Amino acid sequence: MIDLALVLEWVIKSLVVIFMLLGGFAYLTWFERRILARMQTRVGPNRAGWQGLLQPVADAVKLVFKEELIPARADKVIFVLAPILTVVPATVLAVVIPFGTQVILFGRQVNLAVADINVGILFLMAVASVAVYGIVLAGWSSNNKFALMGGMRSTAQMISYELALGLSFVLVALMADSLQLSEIVEAQRTMWFVVLQPVGAIVFLIVTLAEVNRAPFDMPEAEQELAAGFHSEYSGMKFALFFMAEYQKMIVISIIAVTLFFGGYLGPFIGRFPWLGPVYVLGKVVALLFGMVWIRATLPRIRYDRLMDLGWKVLLPLVLGLVLITATGILLADEFGNSLVWSIPVVSILAGFLTVGLVDRSLRRKFNALR
Amino acid sequence: MTAEQIIQQILFFISAALTLGSAVMVVATRKLIQAALWLIVSLFGVAVLYALLDASFLVVVQVVVYIGAIAILFIFAVMLTQRDQRDKGPQLNKSWVLAALVGLATFGGLTFLVSSWTGFGAAAAPIPAGTVDMVADLGTALVSVDQYVLPFEVASVLLLAALIGAIYVAYNRK
Numbered sequence: 001m002i003d004l005a006l007v008l009e010w011v012i013k014s015l016v017v018i019f020m021l022l023g024g025f026a027y028l029t030w031f032e033r034r035i036l037a038r039m040q041t042r043v044g045p046n047r048a049g050w051q052g053l054l055q056p057v058a059d060a061v062k063l064v065f066k067e068e069l070i071p072a073r074a075d076k077v078i079f080v081l082a083p084i085l086t087v088v089p090a091t092v093l094a095v096v097i098p099f100g101t102q103v104i105l106f107g108r109q110v111n112l113a114v115a116d117i118n119v120g121i122l123f124l125m126a127v128a129s130v131a132v133y134g135i136v137l138a139g140w141s142s143n144n145k146f147a148l149m150g151g152m153r154s155t156a157q158m159i160s161y162e163l164a165l166g167l168s169f170v171l172v173a174l175m176a177d178s179l180q181l182s183e184i185v186e187a188q189r190t191m192w193f194v195v196l197q198p199v200g201a202i203v204f205l206i207v208t209l210a211e212v213n214r215a216p217f218d219m220p221e222a223e224q225e226l227a228a229g230f231h232s233e234y235s236g237m238k239f240a241l242f243f244m245a246e247y248q249k250m251i252v253i254s255i256i257a258v259t260l261f262f263g264g265y266l267g268p269f270i271g272r273f274p275w276l277g278p279v280y281v282l283g284k285v286v287a288l289l290f291g292m293v294w295i296r297a298t299l300p301r302i303r304y305d306r307l308m309d310l311g312w313k314v315l316l317p318l319v320l321g322l323v324l325i326t327a328t329g330i331l332l333a334d335e336f337g338n339s340l341v342w343s344i345p346v347v348s349i350l351a352g353f354l355t356v357g358l359v360d361r362s363l364r365r366k367f368n369a370l371r
Numbered sequence: 372m373t374a375e376q377i378i379q380q381i382l383f384f385i386s387a388a389l390t391l392g393s394a395v396m397v398v399a400t401r402k403l404i405q406a407a408l409w410l411i412v413s414l415f416g417v418a419v420l421y422a423l424l425d426a427s428f429l430v431v432v433q434v435v436v437y438i439g440a441i442a443i444l445f446i447f448a449v450m451l452t453q454r455d456q457r458d459k460g461p462q463l464n465k466s467w468v469l470a471a472l473v474g475l476a477t478f479g480g481l482t483f484l485v486s487s488w489t490g491f492g493a494a495a496a497p498i499p500a501g502t503v504d505m506v507a508d509l510g511t512a513l514v515s516v517d518q519y520v521l522p523f524e525v526a527s528v529l530l531l532a533a534l535i536g537a538i539y540v541a542y543n544r545k
Contacts, residue, residue, distance in 0.1 A: 075404070117427060118505075118506060119427045119428055119430075119431050119506060122428070122431040122432070125439075126434035126435045128439075129434070129438065129439025132439070136443070136447075139450075140404065140450050148450065152447075152451075155447060159440075162439075179506055
């Protein structure tokens with residue numbers, strides 16, 4: 001029998017997640033602009049409200065009242081559909097993530113996850129692969145060659161990096177012995193996976209930067225070459241939706257990284273006060289987001305052919321090797337005692353250094369050949 | 372019939388209509404890119420059918436493989452070809468009557484076969500919650516010797532051969 005209270009609980013939890021992402025998006029733009037300004041010895045938005053805290057509101061009002069243009073020879077249905085197809089996956093990704101264990105709320109046991117399904121990691125893969133469509137279709141339907149090129153670039157980039165992303169999910173699934181995200185977090189009670197999989201965590205963070213088209217992998221929207229890429233022809237709220245999707249993806253992908261490698265909602269006293277779970281997630285996510293902004297302020301954009309080379313020739317072989325190392329390490333630990341699990345971080349760090357060394361050697365050779 | 376079963380029935384009919392209707396649109400529409408998009412809707416309907424059968428692993432694999440990989444390749448190919456891909460020729464050829472007859476006969480035969488099965492029309496027994504880990508069972512079934520290890524390995528060797536073949540064809544020997 002379907003429990004009405006249960007349906008109500010789902011609706012409320014979904015709304016909480018949606019509004020959390022919306023508010024997160026609004027204030028992430030403010031956070032990014034302020035931090036970037038600090039790093040570039042500027043001030044940043046500080047006029048609207050205290051410390052510029054009302055700036056996102058002002059931006060939203062401006063975007064709502066802007067004129068919406070649809071190019072004359074654009075494919076209208078797809079042109080309108082594309083921003084929606086970009087935002088929806090960015091939001092849906094968040095539903096499988098556990099933000100805590102269980103809390104008592106109005107006399108009910110409430111799980112702090114919207115839908116903790118048993119194939120959580122695979123669900124993330126599935127939704128991430130659907131997210132490509134919005135960008136491709138936006139680029140195609142604009143009837144603009146720069147937009148089309150931006151769309152093509154981003155499709156190629158996202159498909160290429162999806163392989164390494166999926167394999168780094170495999171690393172975590174192997175360690176946790178489960179595809180369910182809550183069980184993955186619980187498996188990190190004794191130790192965060194970043195300790196056992198340091199190279200895997202680094203690869204995951206690099207790949208996610210490419211998946212959300214962030215600097216230094218923001219080729220699809222390289223202003224200098226593509227006049228903003230796939231969203232050149234979009235204005236007003238439709239442009240805002242692309243903007244929103246990008247920042248929501250940043251937030252969600254940071255939450256996923258926290259869940260998979262940095263212990264999710266775990267932290268001191270979590271057993272006694274389950275409400276601390278979301279707080280820990282928020283703290284860790286803000287730290288990762290700060291890292292993303294820091295990278296954007298530091299690194300120049302990587303050239304497109306180098307980007308593809310990095311994905312296919314460096315990260316994919318490296319993460320395939322890591323899967324082998326992890327599987328062997330787990331087998332050894334099962335056979336000859338638990339302390340052998342430490343062979344995983346040791347060998348994988350060696351593999352990481354080997355990869356960096358090989359890349360360095362190949363770049364040096366190219367450089368010397370040019371001289 | 373409980374309320375849950377009724378809702379499941381309704382969902383089944385909606386997703387079945389969605390799958391079939393968009394499959395018809397794939398062949399009926401004249402624009403190539405819209406055909407590709409209708410195909411995605413149809414594949415999505417199949418994913419919903421898997422979800423109704425509690426096959427969660429198949430749902431996500433359907434989305435990852437068909438929608439996330441194969442259909443995106445279609446769209447990629449369409450985008451790389453010419454701009455105006457309206458198909459202007461007739462959409463049916465002479466043998467459509469024969470094709471419709473064969474289709475109807477196949478459908479009728481399958482319906483007859485399934486209706487002679489004893490479980491036809493019975494409600495599916497619910498899977499007891501928490502007793503079986505279906506994903507783990509599927510995983511062990513794929514690698515255990517007395518189950519599906521041979522087809523699994525043959526398929527992976529086939530894919531590897533396709534990969535090597537693609538690299539050989541694309542490799543530019545300087």
